[in-house]
Amino acid sequence: MQKFRCSSCGHVFQRPLIQSVREDLVEVILEMLKTFVREMDDGKKPEEAGWTPFNDSILKELKKIDFCEIDYENRVARVNPRYKLPDDIASTDEGILFSDYLKALRVLRTIEKIRCDDKKYRKAIMEGLLRMLKTAQYNFWEKEEGTMPIKIRQVILNPQRMRIIRQYAYLLVKELLKTLWKADTKVEGLEEVTNINSDHYMIIKKALKWDKIIEFFCKSKERINMIKDLGLIWYIDQEIEREGIEHLGARVLVLERIISRSELENLDKMLEELEKFISKNSWEVDWSGIFRLPY
Numbered sequence: 001m002q003k004f005r006c007s008s009c010g011h012v013f014q015r016p017l018i019q020s021v022r023e024d025l026v027e028v029i030l031e032m033l034k035t036f037v038r039e040m041d042d043g044k045k046p047e048e049a050g051w052t053p054f055n056d057s058i059l060k061e062l063k064k065i066d067f068c069e070i071d072y073e074n075r076v077a078r079v080n081p082r083y084k085l086p087d088d089i090a091s092t093d094e095g096i097l098f099s100d101y102l103k104a105l106r107v108l109r110t111i112e113k114i115r116c117d118d119k120k121y122r123k124a125i126m127e128g129l130l131r132m133l134k135t136a137q138y139n140f141w142e143k144e145e146g147t148m149p150i151k152i153r154q155v156i157l158n159p160q161r162m163r164i165i166r167q168y169a170y171l172l173v174k175e176l177l178k179t180l181w182k183a184d185t186k187v188e189g190l191e192e193v194t195n196i197n198s199d200h201y202m203i204i205k206k207a208l209k210w211d212k213i214i215e216f217f218c219k220s221k222e223r224i225n226m227i228k229d230l231g232l233i234w235y236i237d238q239e240i241e242r243e244g245i246e247h248l249g250a251r252v253l254v255l256e257r258i259i260s261r262s263e264l265e266n267l268d269k270m271l272e273e274l275e276k277f278i279s280k281n282s283w284e285v286d287w288s289g290i291f292r293l294p295y
Helices: 023-041 056-062 093-115 118-134 150-156 161-167 169-181 198-207 210-218 221-243 248-258 261-278
Strands: 002-005 012-015 068-071 076-079 140-142 283-285
Touching (some): 023 056, 023 076, 023 093, 023 248, 056 068, 056 076, 093 118, 118 161, 118 169, 150 198, 161 169, 161 198, 169 210, 198 210, 210 221, 210 261, 221 248, 221 261
16 A cells, blocks of 8 residues: 655555556546546446547557557547456545446446346346335324234234235236236246235235225326336346445446436326325325335
8 A cells, every 4th residue: 555645734645556557647537437437426328438639649648558548639538438447546535436337337338238138127126016015115104093903913023024025016016017018027037926825915904905006007008107217226236236336326327227217207206106005094004115216
């Protein structure tokens, strides 16, 4: 590790020792990485971000580095996002943020391919909705004490209700999508549920008013499309987590390229309508902890 002292505030900070490029070019490389991240944060396209002006002598030296690209006409250079950074540069703060954006672009390419393949697209939606239900918080309460049927009370007021309901999340999603798609929802790559207690499952369905939920989404094509969007958003969140993307700007980039702001606003409105539609029983469910966006 190298130690540096800030000339303005005197703060001492550390940075990994960089040996993959000449010492006099280290700050130049880091400046290009900062420019790329800053301009991506500001909404620039990846092919336009990161270009930094330098004099001819620096451009000549950068030309010798394989992960840099030069635009001699405009006398600018940048770190090429199509190349892998050397490990020592990738481990700097600037390199980590730059790498997060590269991971985000990789997730985007994956999602775009999935959207062109009907089987993969359906699988992604199903995986996303499964993730939503398996991470949900299931909270119930009675409008008046004693109005909840005994069998339902035994399951949903059980301290193990989270585990029990999540165990059947696959069946809940499968039944919902089978109705919406009017087709078999068996998807390759997703593990089927075994050892099913059908009585338990029917109680959980009733507790969650699942038939009402299906009825709600079947009312319009727009709602069917929105539940697909909700599943896709949760799938994207899963891919972002798998890639280990931490920088907020990079995470937002993926979501905004796939789902427009107006679509997100429509989803929020739909989730509010869902809660009003099904809150008409003798017990209540906290739907904000179940059908929700992942952030």
